[in-house]
Amino acid sequence: MFSTRSDSSHEVGGVGGPLLIPTRFVWPYGGRRVFLTGSFTRWSEHLPMSPLESCPTVFQAIYNLSPGYHQYKFFVDGEWRHDENQPFETGGYGTVNTLLLTRDVDPMPAILSPGTPGSRMNMDLDNETFQRVVTMSDGALQEGPRRISDADIRISHRRISDFLSAHTVYDLLPDSGKVIALDVNLPVKQAFHILYEQGIPVAPLWDFFSRQFVGVLSPLDFILILRELGNHSSNLTEEELETHTISAWKEGKRQFYTQTDGHGKAFQKHLIHASPYDSLKDLALKILQSEVSTVPVIHSSSEDGSLPQLLHLASLSGILKCICRYFRHSSSALPVLQQPVYTIPLGTWVPRIGDPNGRPLAMLRPNASLSSALSLLVQARVSSIPIVDDNDSLLDIYSRSDITALAKDRVYAHIRLDDMNIHQALQLGQDASSPYGFFNGQRCQMCLRSDSLLKVMERLANPGVRRVIIVEAGSKRVEGIISLRDVFGFLLG
DSSP: OOOOOOGGGOOOOOTTSOOOEEEEEEEOSOOSSEEEEEGGGTTTOOEEOEEOSSOTTOEEEEEEEOSEEEEEEEEETTEEEOOTTSOEEEETTEEEEEEEEOSOSOSSOOOOOTTOTTOOOTTSOOHHHHHHHHTEETTEESSOSOOOOHHHHHHHHHHHHHHHHHOBGGGGOOSSOOOOOEETTSBHHHHHHHHHHHTOSOEEEEETTTTEEEEEEOHHHHHHHHHHHTOTTOSOOHHHHHHOBHHHHHHHHHHHHHHHHSSOTTSOSSOOOBOTTSBHHHHHHHHHHHTOSEEEEEEOOTTTTOOOEEEEEEEHHHHHHHHHHHHTTOGGGSGGGGSBGGGSSOSEEOOOTTOTTOOOOOOBOTTSBHHHHHHHHHHTTOSEEEEEOTTOBEEEEEEGGGGGGGGGGGGGGTOOTTTSBHHHHHHHHHTOOOTTHHHHTOOOOEEOTTSBHHHHHHHHTSTTOOEEEEEOTTTOBEEEEEEHHHHHHHHTO
16 A cells, blocks of 8 residues: 655745755656655655646646755556656666756746746656647547657667677577477377476477477467368368377478468478577578567587587567667667657557558457457467457457467367357466466556557567557557567668
């Protein structure tokens, strides 16, 4: 429980008393409950902030401060935040905003409304910023911060490219951990049970006879198998699935899709892998160009004839984590990181009314059938789908990796995909007792359109996260989606 404090007990110092300056703190990025705390409350008290009547997404609080150096943070809907458009630094309380008040001020300053001449204190919301916020309409900002210049974008591209070229895949290898590989001759049913029990989305495939890694088993394989089982013209029965090997499934899939699309590009026969000596840039480009999500890192030495070693499963999120760690405290070297994401040509957004070029986002209601969700995942070629209510407010997401929950107790053998809805399918995953918390417990990752690119990148750098849902403050109405591929497509130019 927060302790709160009214600022009515703080007065501007009189003759001989301490000089206290009424200072207005503003949080212009929305939320339901917003609190202010800082060095001036000894970090122990949380001051409630009130929304403006003219713009409920802007919160303010007035506190009388003595001249000097102050630090502060915001507590927004249960999450610590700082205003990235105000001076900030990293200290003992994490990343905090900073304020320096001098004695060269009117000892009885008026608390002026935004836009009033003379109100532009360091902590205040100046007229330009206020006009940015209050001109919101239908959840979309009609006017925003100045878009980043082409020159700054080119600088960011070059510095990202230089960083990725100078570091190798070795930088992604954890100090400890395990990587699970599956024998290609395992039955697919047993393989997906292992994925579910171990809480992992993908696994490399090992061929004992050729003594090499030959592929990767992913949730997409399970989705295609379940869809084939639900197809009355399928040649694969449930009984055959019990003994159908991964090798047989992969070969059958390759032949089928080669015949149907003419080239089978989406299902390459050869394993896409990386060497620990590859640069991070080469790895990122390989993942993007091959349209895969995970690449095995394999060390092989042909000189001594030893078996290839599986070192790691590399993904774009791991590379992004390295970028965030390196540039987090040197934002001046990468100006684009502090830019609000809605000012950057990035992601897919809900089209505005009358926009002929807008393409709708793939979203589903919780009562939609699991069959429709799987079809959409395959057809839209996305990793997850937002699940929304009738007002398009975000409730949850359904990911490709959620499909492995159907391996529990052979649920897939007892249901029809058309009879199970998304809500019921998600309940299976929530009941999972995976030792890793069902893919590290990372599900709905949300941001606001006003959040910085760095914040979106840090969310995407979490293991298992491939899309961040951009929502409207308060209502959680879905406004857009930014994926790992979107971010790397932008960063690499």
